[in-house]
Amino acid sequence: MFEVRFHGRGGQGAVMAAQTLAEAAVNEDNYAVAFPFFGAERRGAPVLAFTRIDAKKIYSKTQVYAPDCVIVLDDSLLDTIDVVSGLKPDGMVIINSKEDPDDIDLGISFRTATVNATSIALEILKAPITNTAILGAFAKATGLITIESLESSIKEKFGGKLGERAGERNALAARMAYEKTIIGTSRGIKKLESKKQWLPAYQDIPIGGALIEGKTQAGLIGPGSFIENKVSGWATFRPLRNKEKCTMCLLCWFYCPEGTIIRISDRGDLMTNYDYCKGCGICANECPVDAIKMTRARS
């Protein structure tokens, strides 16, 4: 059995990637299953998806804890998540990154492949949705499925959902990534930090799960989340507000799902706390006078 774990962010298509991989594997006469694991469903939040491939029927319905391959759709995850956790010693890591695999520091040496799937996706799909491109890298790096059968699964799955042209463009993204994938070995210099998590015993959970600002072993929590759990790393784009155009209608303040737009009442102004802005663009979309522009956050 071959087990794959996908790390992505909500909206990047990790689940679709896992399913497409399963379909491609089945097309080559394997048995395969794919399933997601969602945390809080927020666009931009880290998500997991899994694919299992075998020659015979797969019965296990648990998550994958010791994968043969880890696929990372967004290299900003490498800063906060131990993506290689449980990876088998002879396993492989495939990362969407513009860096060479040999320059990637995972805190441990693994066979690693990289491809700049974001730029391929932006070029071909005009959106930073990297799931099909990264599968091209998977075909190249593992040789487990052929690029041809992957292309046909993508055409079928994405074409069926989004139209024939979209299916073809996604297949092209996979082919381009296949050709551009570089294979090497990750570095093992940085110290792996274990994930910050507050896991109290049932006796220590606040009654009814009610939380006020306070300290836990894992850090300071405020209403909503860990105060130090900044989400700025999720952002591909960040909002810039043109004060001249803004009419202070407050729609952006109302709609921001992260509550990161703050009213400064004495000045009758707004401020965005970029530490907690995930770059979803809802504010820009809702602004009736187009006062908010989304600009590329990281160059």
Added chain:
Amino acid sequence: MKKVITGDHAVAIGAKLCRVDVVPAFPITPQTLIIEHIADFVNNGELDTKFLTMESEHSVMSAAAGASAAGARVFTATSSQGLAFMHEMLYAIAPLRLPVVMANASRTLGGPPGIWCEYNDSMGARDSGWLQLYVEDNQEALDMIIQSFRIAEDKRVLLPVMPCLDGFVLTHTVEPVDIPSQEDVDSLLAPYEPDIVLDPERPAMIGTFMPAEYIMELRRQTVGAFECAKDVIREVNTEFAQKFGRDYGGLVDTYRMDDAKIALITMGTVTSTSREVVDELRQKGEKVGIIKLRFFRPFPCEDLKKLASNLDALGVFDRSISYHGGGPVYNEVRSALFGMTIPVINHLAGLGGRDVTEEQIFKMFELTSRAAKGEKVKEVNWHNTRGETV
């Protein structure tokens, strides 16, 4: 002060004496009188409460959750289809540990539609995390509203409580009720002061999304509160008895059980009628008694085990049915008595509001006694049901 009033009126007076802050309400037969009396109290200026007329029972329970999370003492009442409509929100209240008290006027849950007493409405909510109790008369209905708030708001418990009173048999029946004085109730029930409330000055998060990493512990925590509730129920009963002279026994009450060999587990008003039956049987020299199941949640496993240990056979009255066979009380009792060898016989009666007569109760004792003597008796007996023999 004694007054001759309906069960619904007694419940409304109980809520008033508890100085409830918020009452979100939606009327439904046979609970309507409760809501009408409270509306009157508010209208007369007798009760300073936020009375909210909601558009549905689902909204009633949502408003109750919000008001309770904001620190208010919340009371409401419902029945049958209304309780069913609240179902989703019932499940939200308990794990958030919001001590709402809601009276339920027990009424058959359709279909087919009916308005008379059956317990299939509240039994459907038995795993929603609410404490549930069933009262026998109007006095107990009033007294248990007061005790319910004390139990619910105890820091060891913090769970919602649902006192159930038999539709029509109590809700619309007048009988004398001793109304406690406001001073006495105040001395038993201090104002509600929760530790964490929704307050813009001190932001808090109550009832938000929780991943799998926490929910299992939260469930376990709620089970712990159920365990604590057993002690608290007994303590509050004792304190109440000292102050008002009425002792309800705690989770269960007993009648003539001292040397009893045959007992019947009863609930609600059937307990009351059964007292007359037991007196008559005792006169004939039969060693019979009643175990009045007051709290169905938490379920008094320990009390029942102890009481059953001296018995030759036990009958269990049920006023609703689990379609796989016996009633829900029967199944809980059997599970509580697992390992004990006495016969346990189920007596289904009064479904859909059919009157439970003394004759039927005599039959329940007779069948249970026959089982004690080793005669073959059906496990589940449908009393006064055409086509069934008992």
